[in-house]
Amino acid sequence: MDIDTDTAINLDTAVDIDAGRLLRDLDELARFGGRPDGGVDRVAGSPADLASRAWLADRLAEAGLAARTDAAGNVFGQVPGARPWLLAGSHTDTVPAGGRLDGAYGVIAALEVLRTLHEHGHPAAGALEVVSFWDEEGAGPASAGGLAGSTAMCAGDHVRDLRAYLELHIEQGPRMERDGLELAVVEGIVGIERHQVVMRGAANHAGTTPMDERADAGRAAAVVAAAVPDRVLGVDPAMVVNVGHIEFLPGAPNVVPGEARLVVEWRGARDDSLLRAEKELSALAHDTAEALGCQGEIRAVSRKPPAVFDPGLCDLVARACRAAGGPAGRMHSFAGHDAGVLSAHVPTAMIFVPSAGGVSHSPLEHTPEPMLARGCRALLAAVAEAAGRGPAGTGGTGGTARPPRGEE
Numbered sequence: 001m002d003i004d005t006d007t008a009i010n011l012d013t014a015v016d017i018d019a020g021r022l023l024r025d026l027d028e029l030a031r032f033g034g035r036p037d038g039g040v041d042r043v044a045g046s047p048a049d050l051a052s053r054a055w056l057a058d059r060l061a062e063a064g065l066a067a068r069t070d071a072a073g074n075v076f077g078q079v080p081g082a083r084p085w086l087l088a089g090s091h092t093d094t095v096p097a098g099g100r101l102d103g104a105y106g107v108i109a110a111l112e113v114l115r116t117l118h119e120h121g122h123p124a125a126g127a128l129e130v131v132s133f134w135d136e137e138g139a140g141p142a143s144a145g146g147l148a149g150s151t152a153m154c155a156g157d158h159v160r161d162l163r164a165y166l167e168l169h170i171e172q173g174p175r176m177e178r179d180g181l182e183l184a185v186v187e188g189i190v191g192i193e194r195h196q197v198v199m200r201g202a203a204n205h206a207g208t209t210p211m212d213e214r215a216d217a218g219r220a221a222a223v224v225a226a227a228v229p230d231r232v233l234g235v236d237p238a239m240v241v242n243v244g245h246i247e248f249l250p251g252a253p254n255v256v257p258g259e260a261r262l263v264v265e266w267r268g269a270r271d272d273s274l275l276r277a278e279k280e281l282s283a284l285a286h287d288t289a290e291a292l293g294c295q296g297e298i299r300a301v302s303r304k305p306p307a308v309f310d311p312g313l314c315d316l317v318a319r320a321c322r323a324a325g326g327p328a329g330r331m332h333s334f335a336g337h338d339a340g341v342l343s344a345h346v347p348t349a350m351i352f353v354p355s356a357g358g359v360s361h362s363p364l365e366h367t368p369e370p371m372l373a374r375g376c377r378a379l380l381a382a383v384a385e386a387a388g389r390g391p392a393g394t395g396g397t398g399g400t401a402r403p404p405r406g407e408e
């Protein structure tokens, strides 16, 4: 390691990103799979995706950097001959009819940061590796469900060379704009749980069965669907909750439903909130079933635990955001990112810039150009400071990371 770990690196004003080049490269990348409405069709593995990866490797080479593609399809870039340990990037695949910034911004910004440091002969250049992960979105017909490239990398040997991961991304929601923030330190990614509620009653004639003699499973399910948001928010008002699927059986207008099923999904940053929400749903389902002469049962469909980012690296990123001059806040991501995968292996942090109107996964995805430049400057400052501290100064080798719990 030829990084001097004892010397703090302060960005002097001469070392600055080229905002015009950043924006031009974002425009150029958006041409791969570009749509007339301004959106992008660049699903992982599509000809447009493969061409954009070849283009990225060319951009790296043009900057005098070494590009390589691993067996999973991830594209990496670094200073030739260096031994980088600080990874920064995101993904360049999109959903169908996606936007030009989701993922692409984090990759091009990381490229711009590495190019800038390399051009100035800055010692942080040798510590930094840029990545465009393969198939983050999981939108293709043959996709294994997303986060494929980061998951593959973390299952291989290369992750052992790394000591930190930084990802710059658009927020994809309205919170920053609402709160007047131009930058945000992302402290983690919310956990996502899905639970199915099954109500069992007695199917019967909807005309001849007196109201007080029904065991109406549909009504019981509807009561749960209407009541569950308030019960979950009562546990933790920062959570979000959704009943996105409900089904009545046999499902005829003249039959009292004998069985009904619904799926409740909630997302929250805190393990204890996720657990208490499940207890609330269980109590609600059983109480409702009992009151309406039915039997209620809940079962977990899937549980994705929250990803917790490294507190020390988050503090460093907060200082970098201040150095970049934007009003910065702290928040959790309600969408999944490659950073969630990395955080189980190395100290990880993310930076968000606002999404205009909270719109993402849409051709209308937009962030004002000055904010894109500011986010890239925050990434530059974070990389320089982390590199200046050396591998041990970024939070260790995963001391706060924890192994992921499997989905159920």
Ligand SMILES: [Zn+2]
Pocket (backbone or CB within 6 Å): 091, 102, 103, 136, 169, 337
């Ligand atoms: Zn993304």
